[in-house]
Amino acid sequence: MTFGLPQKAEINGREYEIRSDFREVLDILMMMSDPEMPDSDKAVAAMMMFYPDYDEIPPEDYEAAVKWCYQFIDGGEEIKTKKSPRLMDWEQDYPLIIAPVNRILGYEARGKDHLHWWTFLAAYREIGDCTFARIVGIRDKRRRGKKLDKMDQEFYRENREMVELKQKTTKAEEELFNNWYV
Secondary structure (H helix, E strand, C coil): CCCCCCCEEEECCEEEECCCEHHHHHHHHHHHCCCCCCHHHHHHHHHHHHCCCHHHCCHHHHHHHHHHHHHHHCCCCCCCCCCCCCCCCHHHHHHHHHHHHHHHHCCCHHHCCCCEHHHHHHHHHCCCCCHHHHHHHHHHHHHCCCCCCHHHHHHHHHCHHHHCCCCCCCHHHHHHHHHHCC
């Protein structure tokens, strides 16, 4: 158990600086969901973004460095092997997430020069009743085929653009779709 907010990674007895600000981690998460980037390149890109001195990490420590990075992003938790259905998207939902995070923190997160990812993540996990929580609830009901009550149906009709997760497509896929409708 870690009680503090890690500022460095310890990998095989050596310490490495990390980028721990929430904005930097969100950039990594958005990169990881980029359909243009091959999965084989994502781990290396994440390490380059996360470790300022990536080039000092010996190749034999890459696997441990990737694991440490992903575990950090998961709030220090062991990495889960079971994938759960996608109910949110950091990039799409960020405008809906930041206000309740600010409410929990008691200050404007974006106004801080540095806000540790774990502090941001702890606030995110406590946001409770808000528009974002309602949207995730509707997404979950729809994913499981559950009937929406009248208020949720109305909210969905009026806010369909916010509720539906946008499918991320590659430029080639977009071009193909655009050619179909010419």
